[in-house]
């Protein structure tokens with residue numbers, strides 16, 4: 001018979017899989033052949049059909065990869081993978097912290113090895129087929145290698161810190177952990193634009209010219225102190241385009257993909273950046289960071305109750321308790337809670353996106369350029385124009401494109 005905790009983990013796990021599959025099916029069923037009227041000027045029928053094919057292919061691929069992931073997890077769990085790994089890590093006699101790092105490290109390695117073939121297929125088969133992929137094998141392998149090294153450099157001290165606090169700091173361990181994790185998050189955000197992102201991409205200052213002048217004069221008009229506009233070589237990996245904001249304080253910068261600049265006029269690019277600056281002006285970036293800190297505190301507080309709960313160890317067939325085991329098993333138990341919080345965070349994010357859209361229209365007074373920019377972006381990236389509302393509810397951090405355009409064009 002199953003342990004009650006086993007069921008408490010299994011039932012939401014299958015429920016989540018079922019809900020996501022249901023949303024996918026609904027999403028595919030609402031696809032229509034005829035082009036929405038708002039897109040008549042930017043889409044042709046052939047490319048529109050291609051965007052639907054892109055969605056179908058990606059949905060099927062998602063089923064195979066998430067189904068395989070779930071199956072492997074269940075095999076590992078009920079095949080006594082956790083106690084086996086624990087015995088091996090203990091046999092090396094390295095003390096509780098290092099043993100924990102080995103245990104968690106091997107789990108992380110297994111997880112990334114399992115996802116690797118799927119990443120290869122997505123990049124070199126699917127993205128290639130739809131004309132997006134520009135990564136060579138060399139770029140792809142270097143990305144993987146750098147990502148792994150970065151994961152070790154950031155992950156090992158973080159995990160070691162958390163394990164050490166819970167091992168030695170007593171009842172307030174979660175609070176010390178929270179402070180440490182918050183400082184860690186702030187630190188990573190602070191150094192990301194100057195230390196971390198340049199590991200993967202080249203950032204060059206936007207050359208003086210019409211575009212730079214237009215962006216700076218817009219920034220001045222909304223009283224936005226902007227010093228750094230950078231162009232990122234996104235074309236190194238993909239033909240898809242984007243723009244974003246990164247860092248804070250002195251390191252704050254706006255980044256444009258080189259692929260974005262190729263495809264848009266100056267006024268369209270200003271409109272896109274007006275939306276990005278809107279996020280900053282409306283303090284969305286700060287609020288998102290605060291919400292992340294609160295979520296981390298909530299998680300660590302709950303962890304302190306469950307970390308040595310016998311039921312969790314029974315459910316994962318472990319004969320010996322440990323701090324690192326408690327951390328891993330609680331993370332698995334917590335996953336559905338995280339998913340629910342994620343739904344609120346996404347709904348809130350969609351609200352912020354609407355606010356940033358409004359900001360862009362009000363300050364540029366150029367709704368036409370903004371709606372053209374969004375249309376061109378979604379055509380270029382083969383976005384789904386008509387997602388099912390339930391799919392949007394589960395996955396979308398932005399409102400669907402047609403909804404945004406309707407708001408922009410009707411004011």
Ligand SMILES: [Zn+2]
Nearest residue numbers: 275279353356
């Ligand atoms: Zn946005």
